Amino acid sequence: LxxxxxxxxxxxxxxxxxxxxxxxxxxxxxxxxxxxxxxxxxxxxxxxxxxxxxxxxxxxxxxxxxxxxxxxxxxxxxxxxxxxxxxxxxxxxxxxxxxxxxxxxxxxxxxxxxxxxxxxxxxxxxxxxxxxxxxxxxxxSSLPFIAISLDNFPDNKEIHDDLNAYIQHRINNSQEIINNLSLNGKADAAIIGKVSNHLIMRSLGSYLYLKLTLDLFQKGHLVIKSASYKVVPVSLSELYLLHFQAINAGQINGEQQWEDFSQRMEALSCFLIKRRDKTRMFCHPSFREW
Structure with a gap:
């Protein structure tokens, strides 16, 4: 396509x-x-x-x-x-x-x-x-288009399959994700399949949710510790909060030097994208709203 x-x-x-x-x-x-x-x-x-x-x-x-x-x-x-x-x-x-x-x-x-x-x-x-x-x-409403809603993804096999294909692509290309999705660090196809289905349901059809969640697993900020999957974020708002906390985990008070500021801006570059004119823009409307 x-x-x-x-x-x-x-x-x-x-x-x-x-x-x-x-x-x-x-x-x-x-x-x-x-x-x-x-x-x-x-x-x-x-x-x-x-x-x-x-x-x-x-x-x-x-x-x-x-x-x-x-x-x-x-x-x-x-x-x-x-x-x-x-x-x-x-x-x-x-x-x-x-x-x-x-x-x-x-x-x-x-x-x-x-x-x-x-x-x-x-x-x-x-x-x-x-x-x-x-x-x-x-x-x-005035456009002569066929409408496809991503909100009915639980009843739409094609959307479900696409979301699952994205998750499997990320898992297959990252040993870190496999390790952190598996209980006790053991890669088990059945467990990974259950986690994948849980992520799909939590995503509500949002690839951005899946990307940010899998990014946290890949970086080791999230690790599955029980079959309840309580560590899995429930929304994009919670995901942004987790990323914010991860980036600022080592923050200390006091005057900030330009080099430190530049490093922090670089750490935030996936959320505050640099335009060609050197200004910054939000990566996604949902992040702006958060």
């Missing part, structure tokens, strides 16, 4: 530019140009300066719909007709579309309304996969 993904976009409420339509168009075009599956599109842009101008940030601000239609959709459709793009379906991923609603412009489209207006222009082989929070589904 990953080979079909030709572009992606993350909407982040704490990063205004990711929630604005012109930046979305400009960013998607840039990623499509870099896609290994769409080298013909990149070659076309190199040969046609007017297309580059059409996709400039200035043009995207002036008329994002025209920029996307004439600079992205029409060239891609023409290249497909000329058989310069393989006969495959391709995917653009958009994550956290609800976050873009925090930055509604005074006039013009939100990212959601822009997609609603432009989706009818998409060729049938170029698909969109959009994620939103369950309690904010009205954001995509």
């Amino acid at each position: 990953i080979l079909q993904v030709v572009a992606y976009h993350y909407c982040q409420a704490d990063n205004t530019y990711t929630c604005l339509v012109p930046e979305f168009v400009h960013s998607i075009a840039a990623l499509l140009c870099r896609s290994n599956q769409l080298t013909a599109y990149r070659d076309l842009l190199i040969k046609e300066p007017h297309l580059q101008s059409m996709l400039s940030l200035r043009s995207c601000v002036q008329d994002p719909a025209a920029a996307f239609k004439r600079g992205v959709l029409e060239p891609l459709s023409n290249l497909r007709k000329e058989q310069k793009i393989p006969e495959e379906d391709y995917i653009i991923l958009i994550d956290g579309l609800n976050d873009a609603e925090f930055h509604k412009p005074d006039y013009g489209d939100t990212l959601s309304s822009f997609i609603t207006n432009i989706i009818c222009k998409f060729p049938p082989w170029l698909k969109l996969i959009v994620t939103v929070r369950t309690n904010l589904q009205e954001v995509v």
Whole structure:
């Protein structure tokens, strides 16, 4: 499936530019140009300066719909007709579309309304996969999409199998996780299977929960000591607290030198990600809320 993904976009409420339509168009075009599956599109842009101008940030601000239609959709459709793009379906991923609603412009489209207006222009082989929070589904109510809910994962075998596959991948690639998931340090397939099922149920379908929990097992901050699995965190909030306590376990009071501060920022780098402009951003909306 990953080979079909030709572009992606993350909407982040704490990063205004990711929630604005012109930046979305400009960013998607840039990623499509870099896609290994769409080298013909990149070659076309190199040969046609007017297309580059059409996709400039200035043009995207002036008329994002025209920029996307004439600079992205029409060239891609023409290249497909000329058989310069393989006969495959391709995917653009958009994550956290609800976050873009925090930055509604005074006039013009939100990212959601822009997609609603432009989706009818998409060729049938170029698909969109959009994620939103369950309690904010009205954001995509006008989009002609099939909805898949991750909240019903106990009744959805495919979601359960995907979560289990991720856990098994992490376990198979880390002896530390195996040791700390096993009672008395003994690797037992039955016990590991029970722990895996327990983690899946606790995750409520969240891969972030699984990642952070398995990270704690891998680092030795969590160790299974009984069949009750009481050490397993029950939520993302508890996970953030555990990571915070682990990072600050050696904290001492007093004046902090720049080197110490830099080391602490590096320890937090998986949660406070550095942007290209050297500022920091939260790794995930749930961490910001915590």
